[in-house]
Amino acid sequence: MSNTLSRKAAIVGIGATEFSKDSGRSEMQLACEAVKAALDDAGLKGSDIDGMSSFSMDNNWENEILRQVGGKELKFFSRTEFGGGAACGPFVHAATAIASGLCDTVVIYRALNERSGLRFGSGQMMNNSPLDPNIINFSHYFPYGFMTPAAWIAFSARRYMHEYGATSEDFGRVAVAMRDFAATNPNAFFYERPITLEEHQASRMIADPLRLYDCCQESDGAVAFVVTSVERAKDLANTPAVIASARQSIVKESRMMTPFYGETLSGIPEFDACAGEVYSMAGLSPSDIDVACLYDHFSPWVLPQLEAFGFCDRGEAKDFVKDGHINRGGKLPVNPHGGQLGEAYIHGMNGIAEAVRQIRGSSVNQVEKVDHVLITAGAGVPTGAAILERG
Amino acid sequence: MSDSSAADILERIKPLMHKRVGPYNSWNPVSRTQIWQWCSAMGDHNPLYLDDQYRAEHSEFSRDKAVAPPAMMQMWSMRDVNGNDGPGSTTDNLFEILAALEEEGYEGIMAVSYDQTFHRYLEEGDRAHHYSTIINVSDLKTTGIGKGFFVTQLAEFMDQNDELFAEARITYFKYQVPKKPAGASKPSAPGKINRIHPVENHDHEHFWQGLRDGKLLIQKCDDCGELRHPPQPMCEHCQSLNWSTIESKGKGTVYTYTVMHYPEIPPFDYPNAIVLVDLEEGVRIVSQLIGTKPDDIKIGMPVEMKLTEVQEDMTLPLFHAAGPKIEEKP
Amino acid sequence: MSDVNHKFKNVIASDLSVGDALPEFELPITAKLVVSTAMASQDFQDVHHDKDAAIAKGTPDIFMNILTTNGFVGRYLTDWAGPGSRIKKIQFNLGAPNYPGDTMIMSGEVTELSQDGEHHLAHVNFKGKNGMGNHVSGTAIVQLATVAG
Numbered sequence: 052m053s054n055t056l057s058r059k060a061a062i063v064g065i066g067a068t069e070f071s072k073d074s075g076r077s078e079m080q081l082a083c084e085a086v087k088a089a090l091d092d093a094g095l096k097g098s099d100i101d102g103m104s105s106f107s108m109d110n111n112w113e114n115e116i117l118r119q120v121g122g123k124e125l126k127f128f129s130r131t132e133f134g135g136g137a138a139c140g141p142f143v144h145a146a147t148a149i150a151s152g153l154c155d156t157v158v159i160y161r162a163l164n165e166r167s168g169l170r171f172g173s174g175q176m177m178n179n180s181p182l183d184p185n186i187i188n189f190s191h192y193f194p195y196g197f198m199t200p201a202a203w204i205a206f207s208a209r210r211y212m213h214e215y216g217a218t219s220e221d222f223g224r225v226a227v228a229m230r231d232f233a234a235t236n237p238n239a240f241f242y243e244r245p246i247t248l249e250e251h252q253a254s255r256m257i258a259d260p261l262r263l264y265d266c267c268q269e270s271d272g273a274v275a276f277v278v279t280s281v282e283r284a285k286d287l288a289n290t291p292a293v294i295a296s297a298r299q300s301i302v303k304e305s306r307m308m309t310p311f312y313g314e315t316l317s318g319i320p321e322f323d324a325c326a327g328e329v330y331s332m333a334g335l336s337p338s339d340i341d342v343a344c345l346y347d348h349f350s351p352w353v354l355p356q357l358e359a360f361g362f363c364d365r366g367e368a369k370d371f372v373k374d375g376h377i378n379r380g381g382k383l384p385v386n387p388h389g390g391q392l393g394e395a396y397i398h399g400m401n402g403i404a405e406a407v408r409q410i411r412g413s414s415v416n417q418v419e420k421v422d423h424v425l426i427t428a429g430a431g432v433p434t435g436a437a438i439l440e441r442g
Numbered sequence: 443m444s445d446s447s448a449a450d451i452l453e454r455i456k457p458l459m460h461k462r463v464g465p466y467n468s469w470n471p472v473s474r475t476q477i478w479q480w481c482s483a484m485g486d487h488n489p490l491y492l493d494d495q496y497r498a499e500h501s502e503f504s505r506d507k508a509v510a511p512p513a514m515m516q517m518w519s520m521r522d523v524n525g526n527d528g529p530g531s532t533t534d535n536l537f538e539i540l541a542a543l544e545e546e547g548y549e550g551i552m553a554v555s556y557d558q559t560f561h562r563y564l565e566e567g568d569r570a571h572h573y574s575t576i577i578n579v580s581d582l583k584t585t586g587i588g589k590g591f592f593v594t595q596l597a598e599f600m601d602q603n604d605e606l607f608a609e610a611r612i613t614y615f616k617y618q619v620p621k622k623p624a625g626a627s628k629p630s631a632p633g634k635i636n637r638i639h640p641v642e643n644h645d646h647e648h649f650w651q652g653l654r655d656g657k658l659l660i661q662k663c664d665d666c667g668e669l670r671h672p673p674q675p676m677c678e679h680c681q682s683l684n685w686s687t688i689e690s691k692g693k694g695t696v697y698t699y700t701v702m703h704y705p706e707i708p709p710f711d712y713p714n715a716i717v718l719v720d721l722e723e724g725v726r727i728v729s730q731l732i733g734t735k736p737d738d739i740k741i742g743m744p745v746e747m748k749l750t751e752v753q754e755d756m757t758l759p760l761f762h763a764a765g766p767k768i769e770e771k772p
Numbered sequence: 773m774s775d776v777n778h779k780f781k782n783v784i785a786s787d788l789s790v791g792d793a794l795p796e797f798e799l800p801i802t803a804k805l806v807v808s809t810a811m812a813s814q815d816f817q818d819v820h821h822d823k824d825a826a827i828a829k830g831t832p833d834i835f836m837n838i839l840t841t842n843g844f845v846g847r848y849l850t851d852w853a854g855p856g857s858r859i860k861k862i863q864f865n866l867g868a869p870n871y872p873g874d875t876m877i878m879s880g881e882v883t884e885l886s887q888d889g890e891h892h893l894a895h896v897n898f899k900g901k902n903g904m905g906n907h908v909s910g911t912a913i914v915q916l917a918t919v920a921g
């Protein structure tokens with residue numbers, strides 16, 4: 052197929068704040084710190100930015116950030132809806148804008164005090180505006196107390212167990228693998244705190260079948276990226292992480308966190324729909340992928356992602372995981388930073404930063420000879436995926 | 443940020459830990475009057491405490507001496523109405539650590555947990571005193587009410603023979619009282635927390651009104667006849683905007699479920715079982731499953747709806763396991 | 773709630789299975805209850821008897837003191853297990869305050885049955901929930917009576 056965004060743009064800068072339970076500062080400050088760090092990392096200045104992209108859930112406006120980081124003018128700015136499902140959208144937008152000549156250098160950012168501020172997992176997402184599509188959707192769930200992401204995901208996890216014979220231990224193996232990586236990542240919440248499968252099984256039930264260690268830690272922090280044209284990337288110091296392919300994905304069954312009405316709940320139809328094109332746009336296949344940074348806010352959702360992206364057959368991800376393939380030293384290390392289960396929950400953006408570090412060869416848990424990294428955005432919501440390539 | 447200063451604080455207060463302070467003496471021996479006052483106020487009519495005949499006939503305790511409810515443990519050596527400890531009590535300050543934290547701006551205090559072991563029930567005439575030791579101070583933690591330190595006190599409750607009759611580990615949260623934003627309102631009257639009311643916009647109000655009218659309504663396309671739930675204005679099969687509703691019989695099977703344990707969100711009872719039901723009519727609906735033990739919930743189990751007024755302004759289609767069919771007698 | 777008419781009956785080990793529910797107990801919270809129990813437990817802090825002082829400290833009303841919560845937990849356990857029972861351990865976490873006008877509903881469940889020498893022990897989970905959430909939740913170990921009745 053013809054397309055114009057493949058290999059036209061590259062991530063040349065990454066920046067982040069520390070990840071914590073209480074940042075002690077505003078989301079705006081976190082955003083500015085991360086954007087400045089990403090620019091410094093790229094060797095660029097605020098005045099080099101002419102585009103911006105973020106999550107519609109982000110509370111920091113583009114103009115405010117632009118002014119503070121020394122920028123002058125934006126020709127392009129965009130937002131993506133659907134919480135963590137927005138983690139890949141900004142890269143699609145940035146690459147498209149750059150490929151089309153709309154702009155040259157796009158900053159992507161996400162800053163949140165999701166731990167010290169309003170916690171999604173608390174069940175306190177309340178807004179009574181009849182114009183808010185979230186509350187209109189959630190109105191069919193909140194009156195029953197069905198109001199936490201863990202509980203919504205549990206519906207799917209239960210179906211996955213029912214249809215494929217997976218068990219809580221299969222989810223636990225994902226959590227153990229993430230915590231193993233986090234244990235050697237000094238930036239991770241769970242640095243030096245690995246868990247065993249027994250500890251996973253003993254951890255308290257949150258929303259059956261999800262246990263405490265199946266759930267990510269809510270976090271404060273910010274991550275930012277600088278994306279520019281592959282031509283300009285050649286003049287910069289860092290090894291570019293070229294966007295080989297990137298796609299957003301909504302299917303007719305998509306709902307915000309509550310995709311309960313389609314044919315199946317045991318898969319992720321958004322990824323089933325886009326995986327083929329994510330590979331074909333890049334001219335690659337699953338065997339070309341060296342590392343995957345998959346959205347892991349809850350461990351059960353990692354399994355159907357492995358299936359959708361062709362690393363194993365439907366229903367066989369539990370065996371793929373049991374055989375250790377996603378672990379340190381496995382054939383497809385997943386989330387070598389520790390994922391959101393081990394490092395921090397920054398709406399998936401910390402996983403994309405890890406993908407860039409793996410491409411550069413600069414991760415604390417560096418996998419040998421990484422040419423291609425698959426990245427995914429949130430599961431159970433409208434989402435997206437991309438492949439980064441060593442430039 | 444403040445992590446280093448938190449470390450400094452901890453460094454400074456550590457030497458104050460593990461210092462056993464006491465005794466704190468009681469003003470009076472264990473007395474029938476105070477036991478009666480406690481039981482009367484608490485509505486506790488356990489005959490063990492004040493019914494001499496019951497005790498004589500049915501317990502290891504003597505007829506003559508009233509027995510103190512074990513939870514009274516802490517009150518015997520409480521201060522009097524003027525804040526004075528009983529005669530002969532130590533003047534050492536147990537709460538040096540708390541005072542040190544107050545100086546650092548951690549002024550709020552809230553007891554968060556009690557962990558008590560009862561070795562012996564006290565009887566009339568016993569004389570209590572206690573010793574206290576701060577046995578743990580946590581790292582700086584952030585909670586819903588602010589930042590602070592969890593401080594755990596071991597209280598040893600002794601009798602006149604210096605024998606331990608009860609002990610408690612009491613944990614307090616010593617926290618920085620968050621500054622109120624300017625113009626913050628006065629504390630409002632304590633209110634009951636209700637279920638969150640659904641937003642009834644143009645596309646959904648018929649559904650909620652139907653429940654109030656005693657009917658579970660499913661949208662039906664007037665042109666192609668397809669059913670749909672949750673409500674939406676356009677038929678996804680034929681794009682018609684014409685629709686009406688049918689009344690569901692409220693029977694179906696569980697397609698999937700979860701049992702929510704944590705966090706416990708008021709006003710719901712936990713564990714809270716949530717089901718996704720395949721209704722016989724062919725649409726799915728989310729609801730609570732009432733009356734089935736979590737371990738007995740199974741995918742595929744038959745369930746039926748009972749419209750329930752869960753609170754004054756809200757009627758919901760709650761589901762129950764469908765019992766075996768009862769044949770009507772001819 | 774039927775205070776005075778409560779029929780005390782000992783629960784013995786053979787009556788019990790893990791998973792058994794304790795009967796619910798409903799406690800209407802009144803100012804009289806908060807004040808009288810605070811006095812009975814020798815707790816003279818103003819937030820338990822002086823509404824103006826309580827409001828000045830940022831709470832909407834006077835509220836039940838912890839020793840009283842402890843007392844009601846104890847009462848809840850022995851109302852169920854009977855006068856032949858002996859409370860061995862009570863652990864609890866505190867949550868939403870009990871303000872006058874609210875009602876606390878206590879519930880519980882047997883989670884484990886064990887033996888300590890000749891004594892049978894019932895391990896119980898309990899909670900007291902009011903209109904704002906859990907006022908108290910915890911676990912207890914109760915030594916059961918050896919004879920019924």
Ligand SMILES: [Zn+2]
Binds near residue numbers: 664665668678682
């Ligand atoms: Zn139609």
